[in-house]
Each structure stands twice: as structure tokens, then as C-alpha cells.
Amino acid sequence: MLYTVNKAPLSASSLSSVLRIAPVGAPVLLYEDGVYAAVPGAQSAAMVESMLSGHPIYALDADLEARGIRSVIRGIHVISYDGFVELVEQHDVAPWL
Amino acid sequence: MSEVAVLMRKAPYGTVYTAEGFRTLMGIAVFEMEISVVFVDDGVYALVAGQAPGKLDMKPLGDAFPMLSEFGVTDFYVHDESLQERGLTADDLVMDVTIVDSAQVAHILESAGKVLPF
Numbered sequence: 329m330l331y332t333v334n335k336a337p338l339s340a341s342s343l344s345s346v347l348r349i350a351p352v353g354a355p356v357l358l359y360e361d362g363v364y365a366a367v368p369g370a371q372s373a374a375m376v377e378s379m380l381s382g383h384p385i386y387a388l389d390a391d392l393e394a395r396g397i398r399s400v401i402r403g404i405h406v407i408s409y410d411g412f413v414e415l416v417e418q419h420d421v422a423p424w425l
Numbered sequence: 426m427s428e429v430a431v432l433m434r435k436a437p438y439g440t441v442y443t444a445e446g447f448r449t450l451m452g453i454a455v456f457e458m459e460i461s462v463v464f465v466d467d468g469v470y471a472l473v474a475g476q477a478p479g480k481l482d483m484k485p486l487g488d489a490f491p492m493l494s495e496f497g498v499t500d501f502y503v504h505d506e507s508l509q510e511r512g513l514t515a516d517d518l519v520m521d522v523t524i525v526d527s528a529q530v531a532h533i534l535e536s537a538g539k540v541l542p543f
Contacts, residue, residue, distance in 0.1 A: 336436050338510055339467045361439030364470065369512030394438050394478035395470060396487065 330419035334360035337372035342424045347375065350422075352382040357415060358404075359388040366392065366400040376401055388412060428459045430537035433468035437486040438478055443471045446543030447489055453541075454496035461533050462490075464522075465504040468543075469511060472503065472518040491520040504530050 331350045335342040343365050346356060356379065358365050365372050366387045379385060380403040389406050392398075400406060407415070431450055435442035453460060464472060476487040490501070501522040508514060508524070515524055525533070534540050 334439065336439070336467050336470075339434075339436075361436045361467070364436065364467075364511070367512050371510040371512075373512065390480035391438075394476060394481050394483065395436070396473040396475035396477070398475065 330355050330357055330415055330421045332357045332359060332421060332423045333362035333365070334358075334423075334425065336361040337365040337375070338370070343372065344375065346424050347379055350383060355384045355386065355415065355419065357386045357388070357412070359391050359412070361391075363387050363391040363395060363397060366404050367397055368399060368401050373401055376404075380404070386411070386415065428461075428537045429453060429539045429541060430461045430463055430534050432534065432540050432542045433462065433464045433471055434466045435543060436467040436470040437476070438481060438483060442543040443468075443486050446541075447486060449541060449543070450493055450498055451496065454493065454498050457497065459500075459537075460498050461500045461502060461537055462493075462498065463502045463504070463525075463530060463533055464507070465530060466507050467511075469503055469507045469513060472501075472520065472522065473513065474517060474519045487519045502530065502533055 331346045333342045337343045365376050386405045386407050433446050437443040476485040502525045503522045505524050
């Protein structure tokens with residue numbers, strides 16, 4: 329199951345909720361305001377770094393670019409819309425809106 | 426002169442709040458009101474430099490705020506803790522702003538009296 333998060337980590341609990349529910353190994357996709365969780369040095373970074381040991385994490389490049397985010401936490405896979413489509417083809421989706 | 430504070434608390438692009446807040450600023454600037462623009466929580470993301478939302482088919486909102494000075498809107502305040510929590514500093518922003526602490530944010534809102542939230 330692919331867990332998708334589109335809310336920023338400090339003003340919404342979506343990402344911490346996914347962390348609590350998603351079984352180890354489940355991929356997590358950050359898109360729209362969810363990509364703010366990929367920013368190194370943010371207060372949420374420790375949570376994301378600990379998540380990386382149990383989950384592949386992806387972030388959508390168009391949403392990173394839009395928000396001026398030039399670097400992401402090491403280990404996060406930056407993907408394009410094509411990569412997004414591939415993930416959705418490979419997995420059922422649990423949207424954590 | 427009438428005073429108003431425009432309070433920005435949402436990230437750009439994910440919702441329409443930032444764009445609508447900007448439109449409101451343009452609108453009320455015409456009436457020569459004394460306007461303070463205050464960025465708190467995810468609102469600080471609106472001023473991050475280097476926004477390029479072309480792939481989302483949107484216009485960069487960050488670049489719009491510095492242009493407001495041409496309409497007499499020059500008092501921009503950014504909450505220090507909101508920046509720090511997000512791994513940002515004043516150097517990451519598109520323009521020179523006044524960095525303020527929580528008590529100063531409260532004071533700005535209080536002295537304006539009227540707060541327009543976005």
C-alpha cells in the first residue's frame with residue numbers, strides 16, 4: 329500500500345499519523361504541501377529520518393520546485409510525475425488527506 | 426488612518442489562501458490604509474526565495490510580495506520561531522522583512538485591531 333501525504337508536517341498531523349499506521353516497508357509519497365517534510369533542518373526532519381529506516385520515501389519534483397525547496401533529506405527519492413504514475417501502478421493507494 | 430493586519434498562516438500553492446491574501450492586500454492598499462503583513466506558521470513558506478511553480482501551471486507567489494511596496498505596503502513581519510522550526514532563516518526569504526518574536530506578533534495584531542486571516 330502506498331501512503332500519500334499532501335499536508336505540511338508542522339501544521340497538520342498527517343505525516344505523524346502515517347508513521348503510526350503504515351506497516352514497515354510501505355512506501356510513502358510526499359506531494360503538494362507534504363513535500364515540506366523533505367526539508368533538511370526542519371523540526372520534522374528527525375521524524376522523517378527515523379521513518380526512512382522503515383519506509384521508502386518519495387517526493388514529487390514539481391512540488392519541490394514550486395516551493396523553492398532545492399535540497400531534500402538524504403535518502404528521500406525525488407520523482408517526476410512519471411515516477412508518481414509508476415508508483416500508483418505498482419501499489420494500491422492509501423491517501424492520508 | 427485606518428489600520429489593518431493581514432495574517433498569513435498557510436503555505437502557498439497547496440491551498441488558495443496565500444493567493445487570496447495577496448489579492449486582498451492589493452485591494453486594500455488602494456484605500457491607503459496602514460497595513461501590516463504578518464507571516465506565522467506555514468505562512469513563512471510564502472516568502473521563501475526560488476519558488477518555481479511552472480510545472481503546477483501557477484505563478485510564483487513569493488516574487489509578488491516585494492512588489493507590494495509600490496502600492497505602499499511596506500511593513501512585513503515574519504515570526505522567528507516559525508522560521509526556525511522549518512529550518513529557515515531570514516536569508517532564505519525573497520525580501521527584507523522585520524523578524525519578530527511571539528510577543529511582538531501579538532502586539533502588532535492588537536494594535537491594528539482588525540485582523541484579516543489567510
